[in-house]
Amino acid sequence: MYYYAMKMLIGDRAKYIGIIIGLTFASLLITQQSAIFAGVMSRTFSFLTDVGLPDIWVVDPQVQYIDDIKPLQDTKVIRIRGVTGVEWAVPLYKGSLRARLDNGTFQTCITIGLDDETLIGGPPRMISGKISDLRRNDGVIVDDVGAKGKLARQGPNGTRIPLRVGDTLELNDHRVFVVGICKITETFQANPVIYTTYSRATTFAPQERKLLSFVIAKATAGEDPEVVCDRIREATGLVAYTPAKFKKLTFYYYLKYTGMPINFLTAVALGFIVGITISGQTFYNFTLDNLRYFGTLKAMGTTNSTLLKMILLQALIVGAIGYGLGVGLASAWGALLSGRTQIAFYLPWQLLLITAAAVLFICLSAAALSIRKVMKLEPAVVFRS
Amino acid sequence: MSAPIPSPTTHKIAVRCQGVTKTFGTGAAAFQALRGVDLEVRTGELLMLVGPSGCGKTTLISVIAGVLRRDGGTCDVFDHDYQTMTEQETTRFRGKHIGFVFQAFNLIPTLTAAENVSTPLVIKGMNRKPAVVEAREMLRKVGFDQRMEESSPVDLSGGQQQRVAIARALVHQPDLIVCDEPTSALDSETGHKVMELMRGLALASNRALIVVTHDARIYEFADRIARMEDGRITGIETPQKPASPASEHSTSLKP
Numbered sequence: 262m263y264y265y266a267m268k269m270l271i272g273d274r275a276k277y278i279g280i281i282i283g284l285t286f287a288s289l290l291i292t293q294q295s296a297i298f299a300g301v302m303s304r305t306f307s308f309l310t311d312v313g314l315p316d317i318w319v320v321d322p323q324v325q326y327i328d329d330i331k332p333l334q335d336t337k338v339i340r341i342r343g344v345t346g347v348e349w350a351v352p353l354y355k356g357s358l359r360a361r362l363d364n365g366t367f368q369t370c371i372t373i374g375l376d377d378e379t380l381i382g383g384p385p386r387m388i389s390g391k392i393s394d395l396r397r398n399d400g401v402i403v404d405d406v407g408a409k410g411k412l413a414r415q416g417p418n419g420t421r422i423p424l425r426v427g428d429t430l431e432l433n434d435h436r437v438f439v440v441g442i443c444k445i446t447e448t449f450q451a452n453p454v455i456y457t458t459y460s461r462a463t464t465f466a467p468q469e470r471k472l473l474s475f476v477i478a479k480a481t482a483g484e485d486p487e488v489v490c491d492r493i494r495e496a497t498g499l500v501a502y503t504p505a506k507f508k509k510l511t512f513y514y515y516l517k518y519t520g521m522p523i524n525f526l527t528a529v530a531l532g533f534i535v536g537i538t539i540s541g542q543t544f545y546n547f548t549l550d551n552l553r554y555f556g557t558l559k560a561m562g563t564t565n566s567t568l569l570k571m572i573l574l575q576a577l578i579v580g581a582i583g584y585g586l587g588v589g590l591a592s593a594w595g596a597l598l599s600g601r602t603q604i605a606f607y608l609p610w611q612l613l614l615i616t617a618a619a620v621l622f623i624c625l626s627a628a629a630l631s632i633r634k635v636m637k638l639e640p641a642v643v644f645r646s
Numbered sequence: 647m648s649a650p651i652p653s654p655t656t657h658k659i660a661v662r663c664q665g666v667t668k669t670f671g672t673g674a675a676a677f678q679a680l681r682g683v684d685l686e687v688r689t690g691e692l693l694m695l696v697g698p699s700g701c702g703k704t705t706l707i708s709v710i711a712g713v714l715r716r717d718g719g720t721c722d723v724f725d726h727d728y729q730t731m732t733e734q735e736t737t738r739f740r741g742k743h744i745g746f747v748f749q750a751f752n753l754i755p756t757l758t759a760a761e762n763v764s765t766p767l768v769i770k771g772m773n774r775k776p777a778v779v780e781a782r783e784m785l786r787k788v789g790f791d792q793r794m795e796e797s798s799p800v801d802l803s804g805g806q807q808q809r810v811a812i813a814r815a816l817v818h819q820p821d822l823i824v825c826d827e828p829t830s831a832l833d834s835e836t837g838h839k840v841m842e843l844m845r846g847l848a849l850a851s852n853r854a855l856i857v858v859t860h861d862a863r864i865y866e867f868a869d870r871i872a873r874m875e876d877g878r879i880t881g882i883e884t885p886q887k888p889a890s891p892a893s894e895h896s897t898s899l900k901p
Contacts, residue, residue: 262769264774265757268756268761272755273756557746557748560713561765561766562744563737563741563769565734640740643746643748644704644707644748644826
């Protein structure tokens, strides 16, 4: 009977296509908006993702997220190095500095100052040059998106000429040389990122009493970083996080204090409502149109459980097709734009499951209404002309 | 084509109804559709139920076919009483023992003619492919154009659709066939061909056939005609002439 259930469904072309379009649209909207949301949220802690070596981040107790810089005294590095279980600890500067461009305009850049000796905290991948080139006089490394985009020079015909190794920049009234181009995870602010040494970064930065943004540290082998974090808290009065905890703190800050979740959830809800109204309604109408035939099958001996399975099968078929098309279109959209634009698009398998659950819910809701109607159907209806 | 009136000795009782009542609605809106119907139908017999609209004909065949529960009286179909069966048992009983021919044919438009005919076999548990093969054979038996077997019912004429509906009612070899106005949508000539077909094929296997009709042109095909009025059977008559495809189509009845 299931083959015939499929033929009943597919045979009614207009409704079949209508249901699929509704589910595809719902699935596309839910997947795409969720993936953009996930992409944007993952950028909020991209710096933590890129600085992979340390397993402890020490910050001021008032810090709420990664970009909430509350400078520390430089001496804190030494105190942290003295805590049991700390293998090493180095300073890290992070701040916003203005770069003056060729055309006289200014561009705010995220500047990262790495420990002069070890250069720990540097970019994860170099496209040209080496991290050690930062040791050259006034050397900086620029991220490739910034180099090609906001920091690019104007060519004679209005074309943009990307920054290259050997070019110069003016960073807060200091001339610097580009010694490398790096690839980093895109940032939430979408500003160019410039890496230099800690001492140079603090020279470029506007003078303040304290300039140390973070102390990054490594627990000695065999030590639980969580335990070492507790020891640092006790010894220094500062707060220490593992990268995972710091990411979580940052993620929840943005979730709680920005309107992003509401905006994206509204779009996702819209997709869900579209799915329920268009597909659910059309599927229910499809069942109503076929009620006479369900009644006929019932009169001829088809049990309620078989009819229930037939309707569920019909709902699951349109659900699977709509889901596949929607997710496929969303993925294609993401793949197409991710390489060419700075759009944030991150589609982990969990989001695919969430979309699948949403589409399944839409289908089962539509099927439930239809099933109720068919279950209550008196087979005697077949004798009504 | 003509069949002798089934005798009590050679034909067993297919349907026995005694004092069957059925009321729709409650209170002031209650409508008593059946007011104590007594009826017997034997195997090998074609019984027609006739009477004015609203007299209870369709309600009675619905009760006999097990698609509607009666309120009172008794009604045994091949010694089975639906009232003592669960809904699922009744459904399975219908699938095995009863064939239906509907006024509006009720063929599923998205299935082919052969697939429509195969549905009772598939419902009984047969695999689709052998069921369709059997369905094609049955379609040939009812004189259906072989080239149209894969056509959708919407592409068929009324007569062709009725042949498909008859093939569907017969394909699973039911013991009782109930037909609701099988010729109402057909012209006179096609209606006669359909009735000849039903008599020939349906009764050949010693089945019982109950036909509800308003169409006086087909009375001659009946072994007995039960007249209904106001939810009661007011008389059972036997047509004067035995049914024959070559015979004059007489509507005169002997008391």
